[in-house]
Each structure stands twice: as structure tokens, then as C-alpha cells.
Amino acid sequence: MTTARGLEGVVATTSSVSSIIDDTLTYAGYNIDDLTENASFEEVIYLLWHRSLPTQAQLDELKSQLSENYDIPQEILDHFKMYPIDKVHPMAALRSSVSLLGLYDEESDIMTDEANYRKAIRIQAKIPALVTAFARIRRGQEPIAPKKEYGIAENFLYMLSGNEPTAVEIEAFDKALVLHADHELNASTFTARVCVATLSDIYSGVTAALGALKGPLHGGANEQVMKMLTEIGSADNVEPYILEKLNNKEKIMGFGHRVYRQGDPRAKHLREMSKRLTEQNGQPELYNMSIEIEGLVTGSKNLPPNVDFYSASVYHSLGIEHDLFTPIFAVSRASGWIAHILEQYANNRLIRPRAEYTGPNMQKYIPISERG
Structure with a gap:
């Protein structure tokens, strides 16, 4: 066996979700420059999950599915109000609330392809509402319900401030979501794949990814x-x-x-x-x-x-509080995490690397009465 600190240079799996080759980032073979200039975030979600750009009918269906699942359970809003607001980082709140979402999903532990896709829609739709709801609650404000006719970028800015965002702001935020959607086998994505490779549920996989993203060397x-x-x-x-x-x-x-x-x-x-x-x-x-x-x-x-x-x-x-920057990363990257989770389920093998042992050998047990 050979070791590589941080698994640097180690190819751990195959994937058709995204690639980084010669300093070029692609999603399912589409150059990030092309997508950033031309695609909406919803188109990118579809691309990552299906490996093809949607037709207008397919995009309309995805937007409809997302809008139907924007709302979050009142129990989670009530739970936010129980947090020590002045001490809780929004990433900790988001990590905990995504885990809580699984408790209110009747399909949480159903592992069919169809059920996992429905859960993927719910998670992607609800994460923006979780971030904005917590942000408002900690300010002493009530959460703002999303507008069904808005896309994810426009809704996020609206739910956060209560004001209608400008066209420039919507465009900029949508592009930012496109740029952050996936990035090959980064730390949080690898964490998600390791988690679901045990055949744990999709909520566990996204929660695990959020825990990795929280660190300042990654999303922070x-x-x-x-x-x-x-x-x-x-x-x-x-x-x-x-x-x-x-x-x-x-x-x-x-x-x-x-x-x-x-x-x-x-x-x-x-x-x-x-x-x-x-x-x-x-x-x-x-x-x-x-x-x-x-x-x-x-x-x-x-x-x-x-x-x-x-x-x-x-x-x-865009008027966004600084400690919300990493949760915004999660709003976008959830699309990539989910794509990798679904890919892992489709061709699963338990991820179990080895470690090179560097401690002492051949130690002999000494009774506690004889230890110095």
C-alpha cells in the first residue's frame, strides 16, 4: 500500500457528473463558461441529475416540482426559535434542519429510485427556504413564504429581505449558483458518497456533506x-x-x-x-x-x-450577512451532492479505504496495579 496525505492524487471512483481536466471544469461535459453565460440554475440542476440539458417541457416540469415543495414544516420553524440564536452559526442550523427534514418525510427510508428522486426534489427545494427562514428568525422577523412563480435565485433573495430583487441581482445570484453547483470529488461530495455508500438515506448523505462544507478550508x-x-x-x-x-x-x-x-x-x-x-x-x-x-x-x-x-x-x-455565505454555497452545491448520491446508489460499493499504521507494535498488556 502507498499513502497520500489528504488523498491527494488518488482517483477514488468514476463519475459522469462533472470533471476537472487541464484546468477546465465541466458539468456532464458542458464547459462551465458556456453554462454560466447561458444556463439557469434550474437547467443546471436538471443537467447534473440527468446528464442532459432539459427540453422546455422538462424544465417546466422540474420548476413545477420544485415550486410545489418549497414550503418547510412548521415544526422546523418552531425548532429554529428554540436555538440560542446569538451563538448558532447558520451552517450549524442548516445542518441540523436538513437532518430534521428527514423526520417529516414519510419516504425517508424508502430506497427505490423513484422515492429517492422525489426526496431529491424536496431537499433541493427546501434548502433555500431553510437558510432564509433561519436568517429572518434570528433577526426577530417572521419567515417569508416563497412565491411559487419565482425560480430559486429570485426566491432566495426575496425570502431573505422581503424586497423584490432587481434583474441584475437575480442574474448575478443565479450565475453564482451555477458556478457553485458541482466540483468533482471535493471534500463535501466525497463525504456524501462515503455516507450513502453504506446505503444510508439521502437526508443523511446531504447532512454529512453539510458537516464537511462547514469547515473554513472548504465552504467557509x-x-x-x-x-x-x-x-x-x-x-x-x-x-x-x-x-x-x-x-x-x-x-x-x-x-x-x-x-x-x-x-x-x-x-x-x-x-x-x-x-x-x-x-x-x-x-x-x-x-x-x-x-x-x-x-x-x-x-x-x-x-x-x-x-x-x-x-x-x-x-x-447583495446585502447578504457574511455568515450566510457558506449556507448559500450549500443552496447551490446540494444539486451536485444529490447528483453524486444518486450516482453512488446506482452503482454502489462500500467505500472503505485502509490506513497505514504508524503506532507502536507488539505491546503487552500490563495490569493496572503495575502501571507507573
Whole structure:
């Protein structure tokens, strides 16, 4: 056996959901650039789950199925109100509430293909409502019911603020959802597949994925990027702040990626969205600071920005609280998790790697009375 820390370079399975080849990301063979410019998030959901783009009739059916399942049980809303609101991170609330959803689904443990697809629809439809409901409840506000005629992006922004989002905001958020939908065998996706490979249910798989996404080295990075931008405060402080971090060999969140060598192909789309939105809301300094940070970090360490770096200023410009950035990642990535979960079920084998033992050998039991 050979070992690889973090399983780096190890090919653990085959998949037709998405690929990263020569720094190009594709969903079912479609280049992410093509999809970001042309496809809606709902089209991408269909693509990931079926490996083909939908016809208009198929897309209409999917949208109808999602809209019919937007609502979440009142018991979960009541449960949110029991949380220690000032101490609970929204990712912890989302992780727990998705697990709770399984308790109210009569098909939770039915493992037929048809039942799993119906559960996939319910989970994808309800996650945006869970995130926005918790966000409002912790502010002392009542949750806002989704509008059946709205898509996921428009509904999320509406349910969060209570205001009708602009066309630019809807477009930007929808593109962000497309960009985050799947990313091959990342940490949370691998976690989901390991979980359901035991033939555990889909709610367990998505809950396990949420637990992995919660970490700052995965989904939490964009929240840390916004924290950094807030600490810097103004363009005058960018250079001394970043140079101090670089001199101290501190990690700067939002840069570099294990599987990309020439740069994350998603970053350029979010960079452009950041420019448009920060100009629209009168905060162009956020974009300008980000550009300067990119120049310093990439110039010094040859680390280009990843998807998290510019998504921070995009979400901030949409008026979204910073600790909701990772739950938004989950709103999108649930589509990819579900695609991989369904693929795992379809050709399952228990995932059980080995570990190279590095501890002592040939130890002999000593009675407790004789231990020093």
C-alpha cells in the first residue's frame, strides 16, 4: 500500500457528473463558461441529475416540482426559535434542519429510485427556504413564504429581505449558483458518497456533506475573505496588511486550489459580477481592494484567486450577512451532492479505504496495579 496525505492524487471512483481536466471544469461535459453565460440554475440542476440539458417541457416540469415543495414544516420553524440564536452559526442550523427534514418525510427510508428522486426534489427545494427562514428568525422577523412563480435565485433573495430583487441581482445570484453547483470529488461530495455508500438515506448523505462544507478550508473560505476585506477597511491599507500576512507566512483565504494549476475557471465570472454589483450599490472600493489584493498575492506567491475570493464581495453587495455565505454555497452545491448520491446508489460499493499504521507494535498488556 502507498499513502497520500489528504488523498491527494488518488482517483477514488468514476463519475459522469462533472470533471476537472487541464484546468477546465465541466458539468456532464458542458464547459462551465458556456453554462454560466447561458444556463439557469434550474437547467443546471436538471443537467447534473440527468446528464442532459432539459427540453422546455422538462424544465417546466422540474420548476413545477420544485415550486410545489418549497414550503418547510412548521415544526422546523418552531425548532429554529428554540436555538440560542446569538451563538448558532447558520451552517450549524442548516445542518441540523436538513437532518430534521428527514423526520417529516414519510419516504425517508424508502430506497427505490423513484422515492429517492422525489426526496431529491424536496431537499433541493427546501434548502433555500431553510437558510432564509433561519436568517429572518434570528433577526426577530417572521419567515417569508416563497412565491411559487419565482425560480430559486429570485426566491432566495426575496425570502431573505422581503424586497423584490432587481434583474441584475437575480442574474448575478443565479450565475453564482451555477458556478457553485458541482466540483468533482471535493471534500463535501466525497463525504456524501462515503455516507450513502453504506446505503444510508439521502437526508443523511446531504447532512454529512453539510458537516464537511462547514469547515473554513472548504465552504467557509468566502466568509473569511469578507472578514479580511472588512479588517483591511480601505484601499490604503491593502498593501501593508497583505505584505504582513505574506511575511508571516499566514494563509490568505480565497487563493490557490489543489486541483487547479493555472487558476480557478470560475473566478473570472465572479470577478465581473463583483465589479457590476459593487458599482451598482455604491461600494466600488470593495472591488478595487479585491483587485489590489489579487495582484499582491498572485504576484508574490503565484496563487491565482479561487471561486471563494470574489464571491465574498458579490454576496456582500447583495446585502447578504457574511455568515450566510457558506449556507448559500450549500443552496447551490446540494444539486451536485444529490447528483453524486444518486450516482453512488446506482452503482454502489462500500467505500472503505485502509490506513497505514504508524503506532507502536507488539505491546503487552500490563495490569493496572503495575502501571507507573
